[in-house]
Structure formats: structure tokens, C-alpha cells
Amino acid sequence: MTESSYLTRIGTLIRDARRHQGLTQSELADKLGTSQSAVARIEQGRQNLSLEMLARVGETLGSEFVSLGHSGPQHLRIVGGAKLSGSIPVKTSKNAAVGLLCAALLNKGRTTLRNLARIEEVNRIIEVLTSMGVKVRWLEGTSDLEIIPPATLDLGAIDVAAARRTRTVIMFLGPLLHQFDEFSLPYAGGCDLGTRTVEPHLTALQSFGLDVTATHGFYEAKVDKGTRPEKAIVLTERGDTVTENALFAAALSPGTTIIRNASSNYMVQDVCFFLEKLGVEIQGIGTTTLTVTGRESIDVDVDYSPSEDPIEAMSLIAAAVVTESSITIERAPIEFLEIELATLEGMGLQYDMSDEYLAKNGHTRLADITILPSKLTAPIDKIAPMPFPGLNIDNLPFFALIAACAEGTTMIHDWVYENRAIYLTELTKVGATVQLLDPHRVMITGKTPKWRPAEVMCPPALRPGVVVLLAMLAANGTSVLRNVYVINRGYEDLAERLNALGATIEIFRDI
Numbered sequence: 001m002t003e004s005s006y007l008t009r010i011g012t013l014i015r016d017a018r019r020h021q022g023l024t025q026s027e028l029a030d031k032l033g034t035s036q037s038a039v040a041r042i043e044q045g046r047q048n049l050s051l052e053m054l055a056r057v058g059e060t061l062g063s064e065f066v067s068l069g070h071s072g073p074q075h076l077r078i079v080g081g082a083k084l085s086g087s088i089p090v091k092t093s094k095n096a097a098v099g100l101l102c103a104a105l106l107n108k109g110r111t112t113l114r115n116l117a118r119i120e121e122v123n124r125i126i127e128v129l130t131s132m133g134v135k136v137r138w139l140e141g142t143s144d145l146e147i148i149p150p151a152t153l154d155l156g157a158i159d160v161a162a163a164r165r166t167r168t169v170i171m172f173l174g175p176l177l178h179q180f181d182e183f184s185l186p187y188a189g190g191c192d193l194g195t196r197t198v199e200p201h202l203t204a205l206q207s208f209g210l211d212v213t214a215t216h217g218f219y220e221a222k223v224d225k226g227t228r229p230e231k232a233i234v235l236t237e238r239g240d241t242v243t244e245n246a247l248f249a250a251a252l253s254p255g256t257t258i259i260r261n262a263s264s265n266y267m268v269q270d271v272c273f274f275l276e277k278l279g280v281e282i283q284g285i286g287t288t289t290l291t292v293t294g295r296e297s298i299d300v301d302v303d304y305s306p307s308e309d310p311i312e313a314m315s316l317i318a319a320a321v322v323t324e325s326s327i328t329i330e331r332a333p334i335e336f337l338e339i340e341l342a343t344l345e346g347m348g349l350q351y352d353m354s355d356e357y358l359a360k361n362g363h364t365r366l367a368d369i370t371i372l373p374s375k376l377t378a379p380i381d382k383i384a385p386m387p388f389p390g391l392n393i394d395n396l397p398f399f400a401l402i403a404a405c406a407e408g409t410t411m412i413h414d415w416v417y418e419n420r421a422i423y424l425t426e427l428t429k430v431g432a433t434v435q436l437l438d439p440h441r442v443m444i445t446g447k448t449p450k451w452r453p454a455e456v457m458c459p460p461a462l463r464p465g466v467v468v469l470l471a472m473l474a475a476n477g478t479s480v481l482r483n484v485y486v487i488n489r490g491y492e493d494l495a496e497r498l499n500a501l502g503a504t505i506e507i508f509r510d511i
Contacts, residue, residue, distance in 0.1 A: 088327060093311075097122050098125060114306075207229040229258075311463070347406055423460075466491065
């Protein structure tokens, strides 16, 4: 191996360890007493490193970088077949976190987001924000994130690689149209769920003077300043991120903007509550019509705590079902799980629920749910998602796993995402009977008589990846789930938290 390849590999190890610690390049540089540019060169493999510097970096990040075992993709080794027990609190919402990070670009003051999900998706957005000159830091010993924008964002310095690893950058359009006459954004990435059009975003933002063309891997945007909606904006898709982008545009547009066919989903509500703390008036939160009274400018110091993640709560429900265990899921956002629980009750699920209480955002209803081992039967009708208050599209894959635990045949219809249903066929590798009917529908026959251990490459979509992991918990023996970056995008310390309930999951990398 050449010296340059050694340096590149060590740089990759350092970068991964820094991201795992939730540090920006600037914060690591401060701890090492060097410059951000030096850290960037180290991570790119363009900086010679002494043993002393390697030792200092290793001590700072808690890693031994001379061990090649830390490089390459992260995998999980699962010893299945054990019952789970105990209580587990739900983490705050991943999708709310990314929306709030984008919303912070509207504020010239200091934004502090409390108890934020420390996940890879958040890390990618932090890297993009930092590259544009935003000061972002985790407050010591907490999961609280402080965000301070510069006087002017430096879009020319945007971290293109990080931006291309997340679809969230599309939600920069709403905030940025207020700050620039022209700007470019890299194409968005994220999960491999087939083509997802950005046209609804562009149609919604045209009313604010935004014109976008796609050229050479970038969105090239031009803004006709002073343009504002002459009539109500009717979203052509009741999408979460589309609604948030329209809200961002309306928040800094003086006067009243009406947004119809808006999503009323959990992350949109969190963004609305945050915008209210910025001084933006919003009527109709939780409905499909939002009336927004925007401001000329926003410059306030604000603290906000997003609510808990209903998708993580649903994944923990599925973990209890597939392992036939009783666990208590604390701080579950019950108002965004009611249809899911009603569907499960119809299948025979038994559970206990505490009295409701409020999340730290002061609005969202929470409850503690104890799942009990139950004899399940397939539902009479197919299971399909609908916009809130219907069954959440991101919760649908967990019903594929639960259907495999129920007597009878269940059709799962994923009409929203192209090709995601295909990834659910990976459950056959661990013993389920799954028949693919077309790219949107699968037929699942249960009850699965015996889950079996297997070595599986993690599907390139977040929820199907977690579904395979949970099925492995029920399989007697040792399974391996390879390259789980996509799971780390949406879950914080999932393996460790499941281990606290009695699972045996080991994180490892190839040597």
C-alpha cells in the first residue's frame, strides 16, 4: 500500500470518528489547537501525520487510528432468539430535526435546538451549514445544538459531497430565496427510493419569485425579489418537505400567505411551532390549510425542543411484536400513532397505555405504551398509507414485518415510493414468505414458522433496513447485516439501545 493510500485511509477513519462524536471540522481543530483547513487536509489524505499527531487525534476522538479495523463500512452482528424486556424512551424526531435545521437559516439570531437527534442525517446538514459559514456546535455534555448564522452565507464554499448525501438540501430553497438573487444548490441524495420529483417544491416557490433550472448536477436558482403570492398557494402534493419549504418562504414574506393542501404531519407541526417562536403568526396548525403572517426580518435568540419520533416508536413496537416480547415504549407521540395502533388492535395486538402528557414543545401529546405478547391475525383489508392523520408512509414497512408474525395473508401497498416495496422481499432471506406483486405491492403470508439467521446486505432505504435488523432479532443464531450507514442516518445508537432491552448486537468493521 502506498503512502498516499495509507493517508487516505487514515483520513477516512478520522472523518468517521469525528462524525460519530458529532463534531464539526472546526470543533475538532479547536480541540487539537490547529486550523479547520488542516483538519480538512488530514481527512482528505493530503496531510502527513506524525505519530504524536495521530495519538492526539486518537485521544480526542476516542479511537485508535493505527488499527485498520476501524475503516470501511459499519456492520452489525446480531445474536437473535432472545426475549426483550424493560423500558425505552423514544428519541426526538429525525424529520423534525432536519426541518428545524433548515428553518434556523431564517433567523439572524442564535438558535438552540434542544435534545436533537444525533444521527448521520443531522451530521450531513451540519457539515453543509458549517461549510457555508454557519457556526454550529453541540453544547458540551448535551444533545443541544447551537446555530449562529454569519452576516452572509458563503454558498460558494458549500460542501458538495455532504449535500449530495441528503435530500434535505432541497429545503434550503425556501430560506435562501430571501437572501440571494441567484444561487446554486447540489442535487439532493438520501435513501434510494426511486425518482422523487422536486416539481411540487418549485411550483410552490414560484409564487415567491423563485425560478429553478437543473444543470450539471446543480439546481440553478434565480429570484425575482418583491414577488409574493397573489392568491392562495395550492400545493400539488401534500408533502411534508414541500409544505415546510412553502412555510419558510412565507415566514419572511410580509403580509399573509395561505397554503392549501398542506401536510399536517408531525415534523410540519414542529416547524410551525418553531416559526411561531420566531414571531411568525400561523393559523391552522394541524390542518391542511395554513395561514401565515410573515415578517420583514427575524433576529431573535430562541430555544426549541422538537417532539419525539413516531417512526422510531413504531419500530420499537415492531421489535416487541417480532420477538414476542413485552416492552414499554416511553414518550411515544400518541397522536401520530393512533391509526397504527387501531390497525394493530384489529389484528389482535394487546397493549397498555399510560395517561397522556405533553412533549417539551408544549403541544404534542405523548404516552407510554406497553406492548404485550399477542396472537395476531392478518387484517381483512390491505394496509396502505395515507397523509396524516392516516397511517404514516414511513411506518408502512414495519407492518410488513408484523404481517409476517400474523396468521393469514396481508397485502402491503406502498403507493408513495417507487420500488421501496421491492426491498421488503429481503425478509425472505430471514425466513418470511413475501411475494412481490409489482414495484408497489407485496403479499405476505404468516405466521412465519421460524425466523432463520442470515448474512444480508442492508437495503439502501432506511425503514426496510431496520425491518431486516428487527427480524434478525427473532432468528435463533447469528446474523450479519452489512453496511448499515442508511440506518445510522435515521437512528441514534439503535444497536446499543436494543442491547439495553436484552438484544445482542455487535457493531464491527471489516479488517
